[in-house]
Amino acid sequence: MSLSIIIALWAAAPSYAHPHPHWAPPGPGDVRGPCPMLNSLANHAYLPHDGKNINVAITKKALADALNIDEELGQFLFDNAITTNPAPNATAYSLADLSRHNVLEHDASFSRQDAYFGPPDKFNRTIFAETQSYWHGPVINTTMAAAARQARIRTSNATNPQYSLSDLGSGFSLGEAAAYLIILGERGNYTARRNVVQYLFENEKLPTKLGWQRPQPAVTFDELREVMGRLYNETDPDIRILARRGMHG
DSSP: OOHHHHHHHHHHSOGGGSOOOOOOOOOTTOOOOSOHHHHHHHHTTSSOTTOOOEEHHHHHHHHHHHHOBOHHHHHHHHHHHGGGOOSTTOOEEOTTGGGSBTTTBOSSOSSSOOGGGSOTTSOOHHHHHHHHTTOOSSEEOHHHHHHHHHHHHHHHHHHOTTOOOOHHHHHHHHHHHHHHHHHHSBTTTTBEEHHHHHHHHHHOSOOGGGTOOOOSSOBOHHHHHHHHHHHHHTSOHHHHHHHHHOSOO
16 A cells, blocks of 8 residues: 555545544643543644634534533533523633532532532542542443442531522433443443543543543443433432432521
8 A cells, every 4th residue: 555545545534544633731821620530631732722612513523532422412412502602602612611609510529619618610639539439440330420420429418508409400410320331341241341430530531541542332321321320320219309409597
């Protein structure tokens, strides 16, 4: 095969066939939000590295190229993200917008403090340690993921006098747990290696050095709902109520 043909084939290949873009931490003027996965995509420059002016086309392309999230789910995630921009008729959002409390950002995060205690966008090692304490062994399954989520809800409710979790916030909390099992783990049985999940949360970097690869086939809305349902079914009934309305006030 001639060199010119090899070059042409390389140029025509989809972007996900190439190594993930170079990683760089946020610099002066860059913004990040409460979601470790979206922060990772900005650090890898799938999203704008400054974390700003993210429109629907950028969102869907970043999610597809980096994580193989299909167009329907990508559109849904954008439609929710854009609601965090307080500007009227906004067509783009920033990662900092995602930190607005009780829009999408919610109490009982897996790795962030509740907004009552301070900015909810920074990784909190103590909070994440509680989450990890329910991941017994080297592989996380749906039972462990559900237990970690409900532990965070109980702790948040017990310690935060302004604890609240709307239906939307509770849904996103389930979706966040489902997402790390789907995107970072093994499809079908929905387990994920603990070290891979820890690496992304702690470093906000795609865990390719640990052997993680972009999921195949594409991640769909139906699959996300299925895993959310499994997690919900493995959640204690009292936590289902607590997750939806809170117990203070």
